[in-house]
Amino acid sequence: MATIQVGCDLTYSVTSSTSFLFNVAAARTAHQNISEETLRLNPDIRYESSCLGTEDNQVYRLTVEPCDLQLQYRATVDLRPEIYDTSGIVETGYSQLPNEILPYLNPSRYCESDRLTHFALRMFGNAEPGFSRVTAICDWIHGNLDYQAGSTGASTSACDVLIQRVGVCRDYAHLAIALSRALCIPARYISGYAVALQPPDFHGFFEAYLRSRWYLFDATRMAPVEGFVRIGTGRDAADASFATIIGAATLTYMAVWAEQTAPNQITNQPVQQSAVSTTN
Template identity: 85%
Template sequence: MTTIQIGCDLTYSVTNPTSFLFNVAAARTGHQTISEETLQLTPNIKYEASSLGTEDIQVYRLTVEPCDLQLQYRANVDLRPEIYDTSGIVETGYSQLPSEVLPYLNPSRYCESDRLTHFALRMFGNAQPGFARVTAICDWINSNLDYQSGSTSESTSACDVLIQRVGVCRDYAHLAIALCRALCIPARYVSGYAVALQPPDFHGFFEAYLGSRWYLFDATRMAPVEGFVRIGTGRDAADASFATIIGEATLTYMAVWAEQTGLNQIPHQPLPPAGVSTIN
């Protein structure tokens, strides 16, 4: 077991009555448990904690009058990743896919898989099916895209990234998801905290459905998957944004961190995408 201490500080300048939906809390899963957790708001405002969507994403919902709103979230999370042999991980035929997985084959706002079918087949159609093919997609994206903070915006899609060949973590994940879906591999976006990520920030990973379960990948190779603390899951980043704002508010300060406190050391250089399963 590995213990990760996570947290974030967010400050907003709110100029008109505004509603917020914050998605910053660590998820509770079979491989990820929370031993301590606190949320503090300044001013001291009432909020509603609830689950969102089919993946039971934990969100905080509140409405505030004009003010400087500060959110502080802290948690200690125990991770219990699994070890697996990637050589035996195969793709699942369409007719054998569970019904709850099928929506993750469809194009979505940021992952236009229907527009990338020809490219995906030309580039990866002859790759070994299964874990190896998804790894090949990650390898290609990592080698052909430049990671550059601020290079894209909230409107940037997978097709935009493929043309521009530059992006940030969410763009890497969106392109990988779109290419997987174009090859009939269900794929979904996962947001979270990441140990050893520089600079520290919320991080975008993705999962591919292979065999009979989801496997976690990071196309940026900037953080080890075994040090990833899951927040939310969705079709793309639109379903897993750390903050949804209805009103007028400007983010004036943000700090995010994930630090290991347990005995089992996580390497500060990402491992190859093999050997450790998704923390689901």
């Protein structure tokens, strides 16, 4: 078990009546226990806490009038990832996939897997099926894309990234998800906090469903997967954005962090050596 302190500070300049949906809270799962948690807003505005979507992402919903809105979120997370040897982790045949997993094979807004089938088969069709094939996808993305902050925007999809060969963490995850789905491997997007991520930020990674379990992957190789603290889960980033804004508001300040309180429990080595799962 590793104990991790996570948090974020967000400030918005709000110029007209605006509704916010914040998805910044660490998820509560069998592998992720929240021992302490606080949310503070300035001005002190009433908000609603609820769970949305099929994965029950916890969100904070509020509406504010013109002001400088400040959000402070803090949590202490006891993380208990399950670590497996990568050998023997095979793919699950379509006929054996549970019904609730099937939607993660479908194309989605940012992951046009139906348009990438030919490319995926040509590049990875002969790779060893299972954990090794998903790793090969991550290896290729890491080796063929340039990570560049600000290089993509809210409309950038997996196909765009494949053509441009540049992106940020969510783009790396979207392309990996699309290629996995094109090979009939269920995959989904995860937003979260990441220990040892530089520069610190919200991070986008993904999970692939193999041998009846979801396993974590990060094609950016910027942080160790055993130090990921899950926030939101979805088909792609549209389901797990840290902030959805309806109105007129500009982000003027953001700070995000994830720090382990026992430094020796999680290595800072981003190269994935084991299969890591934090959900069933």
